[in-house]
Amino acid sequence: MPELPEVETTVKGLRPHCLNQTIARIQVFQPRLRWPIPEHIQQLEGAEIKTITRRAKYILMQTSQGHMIWHLGMSGSMRILDAADPSAAHEHVKIDFENGQSLRYIDPRRFGALLFTNSDPFQHKLIQPLGPEPLGKDFNIDYLQRQCEKRATAIKNVIMDSHCVVGIGNIYACESLFLAAINPKTRASRISRKRLQRLVDSIRQMLQLAIKQGGTTLQDFTQTDGQPGYFAQSLNVYGNRGECPNCARVVKRITQGQRSTFYCSHCQH
DNA sequence: AAAGACACCTGTCCGC
DNA sequence: TGCGGACAGGTGTCTT
Numbered sequence: 001m002p003e004l005p006e007v008e009t010t011v012k013g014l015r016p017h018c019l020n021q022t023i024a025r026i027q028v029f030q031p032r033l034r035w036p037i038p039e040h041i042q043q044l045e046g047a048e049i050k051t052i053t054r055r056a057k058y059i060l061m062q063t064s065q066g067h068m069i070w071h072l073g074m075s076g077s078m079r080i081l082d083a084a085d086p087s088a089a090h091e092h093v094k095i096d097f098e099n100g101q102s103l104r105y106i107d108p109r110r111f112g113a114l115l116f117t118n119s120d121p122f123q124h125k126l127i128q129p130l131g132p133e134p135l136g137k138d139f140n141i142d143y144l145q146r147q148c149e150k151r152a153t154a155i156k157n158v159i160m161d162s163h164c165v166v167g168i169g170n171i172y173a174c175e176s177l178f179l180a181a182i183n184p185k186t187r188a189s190r191i192s193r194k195r196l197q198r199l200v201d202s203i204r205q206m207l208q209l210a211i212k213q214g215g216t217t218l219q220d221f222t223q224t225d226g227q228p229g230y231f232a233q234s235l236n237v238y239g240n241r242g243e244c245p246n247c248a249r250v251v252k253r254i255t256q257g258q259r260s261t262f263y264c265s266h267c268q269h
Numbered sequence: 270a271a272a273g274a275c276a277c278c279t280g281t282c283c284g285c
Numbered sequence: 286t287g288c289g290g291a292c293a294g295g296t297g298t299c300t301t
Binding site: 002006034057070071073074075109111112126159162169170171172194213215216217218219220221238259 | 290292293294295297
């Protein structure tokens with residue numbers, strides 16, 4: 001589920017509750033996430049949370065004794081609750097703070113991750129090879145054009161490739177291509193600079209608006225206070241089994257890279 | 270280097 | 286009501 005806006009929403013929700021807090025206790029109820037949660041995560045008991053940042057869809061928590069690297073996978077979410085509150089189903093990690101609050105990690109499908117590193121998390125083997133942030137200055141028309149020139153595959157596959165640009169998952173790939181009026185099947189190398197510029201702009205606009213609205217909730221995702229994200233009401237094509245909001249023709253659904261693609265063949269070329 | 274298939278896991282929804 | 290199958294927001298890894 002979580003794409004960049006949902007992870008960003010999560011980070012913003014965590015900061016006021018977690019920054020400068022001291023970890024009193026870490027409980028791992030289910031270590032078998034995408035990778036096993038390392039046992040030395042326990043070393044962080046007694047540590048203080050210094051910063052919380054996002055890189056791609058990873059959440060980086062810097063503490064006084066090392067870094068936690070989190071990923072929400074397809075169905076992960078985080079909540080802030082009182083330490084005494086009961087655990088929900090699929091709650092795999094509980095971190096109690098000395099102030100009586102706690103951070104919970106909930107993930108029904110367990111595609112997420114919690115990793116630990118002592119050194120620079122940006123040098124971690126999962127983080128280091130990632131492409132630029134879509135909202136940063138390194139993601140621009142010159143960069144995207146260079147990436148697309150060498151790619152024969154469909155444009156949707158390119159913008160979902162984290163080595164090209166990070167943070168764009170299936171929802172926002174479909175939606176930004178709709179906004180840019182580009183057919184998701186078009187070979188990346190055959191799209192004009194002008195149209196790629198439109199795509200860059202669309203991706204930016206879309207992600208910024210989604211962040212403002214707290215992300216997209218389809219099923220599992222909640223903000224850290226338990227509220228859903230409200231961007232779902234702004235979706236034009238993703239999950240749309242009816243008509244295009246622009247031209248009223250039926251929205252098409254195809255499969256690309258084993259993922260569903262929704263688009264309007266009349267409005268997108 | 271690039272492209273595609275597959276794996277990991279649980280819950281939900283739809284048709285019969 | 287129950288059962289089987291398709292499908293779901295991600296992405297590292299392996300094979301072509």
